[in-house]
Amino acid sequence: MKQGVLISTVEHLLSSLYIFGIDNAVVELDNLEVPILDGSALEFVSEIQRVGLKQQAASRTYLVIRKELHLAERGKTISIYPAESFQICYSIDFDHPMIGKQTFEFDASPENFAREIAPARTFGFLHEVEELRKNGLVRGGSMDNAIVLTKTGILNDILRFKDEFVRHKILDNIGDLSLIGCPFIGRIVASKAGHALHTLLVSRILGDPANFELMPEWKAAEVAAG
Numbered sequence: 001m002k003q004g005v006l007i008s009t010v011e012h013l014l015s016s017l018y019i020f021g022i023d024n025a026v027v028e029l030d031n032l033e034v035p036i037l038d039g040s041a042l043e044f045v046s047e048i049q050r051v052g053l054k055q056q057a058a059s060r061t062y063l064v065i066r067k068e069l070h071l072a073e074r075g076k077t078i079s080i081y082p083a084e085s086f087q088i089c090y091s092i093d094f095d096h097p098m099i100g101k102q103t104f105e106f107d108a109s110p111e112n113f114a115r116e117i118a119p120a121r122t123f124g125f126l127h128e129v130e131e132l133r134k135n136g137l138v139r140g141g142s143m144d145n146a147i148v149l150t151k152t153g154i155l156n157d158i159l160r161f162k163d164e165f166v167r168h169k170i171l172d173n174i175g176d177l178s179l180i181g182c183p184f185i186g187r188i189v190a191s192k193a194g195h196a197l198h199t200l201l202v203s204r205i206l207g208d209p210a211n212f213e214l215m216p217e218w219k220a221a222e223v224a225a226g
């Protein structure tokens, strides 16, 4: 299946849970897909904030990066570096008048995520949407749940940020990183990467124990309440 275009996926939900430090939650679905909602993580975040978090008396383990790692594939790159906290510097370069070169530096915290990343919507090209619709892969796909790009502009009225596109890439990147399975301490630098490179990075990190150290933190973990 073609990836990343108007198809509802799990990464926006995982991304929100991960950044809020929720490592104990039950997710119930009544269909094959997580609802795409408006194409962003805004609603997941506002519901998490509304319901609140509950601390549990369990220790949490952090994965702390100890070694640099660089992956490259046809002009796309992703690297990790040891750092004091979880950071992502992401760049994209799309040959499109509404996008072009965009770089965003994200310093991970629930507050920064809610303000800078969660509202950024997924995006896709109109011709791809039409193709997907023809093949029955998109049912509800419309401007209500994505930024729809034409050859020269966008069909939606306004962008939420001038660099909404690169911010959304960070949202997806965090969702893929959540597959690590515990909080991550390190710096990611990515350029024109995507789902495939994100998940490859995760398996490379976990593939060699010399890349990281698991640090138990004897502090109560947080879970979603209610």
Ligand SMILES: [Zn+2]
Residues within 6 Å of the ligand: 011, 012, 122, 168, 171, 172
């Ligand atoms: Zn996405």
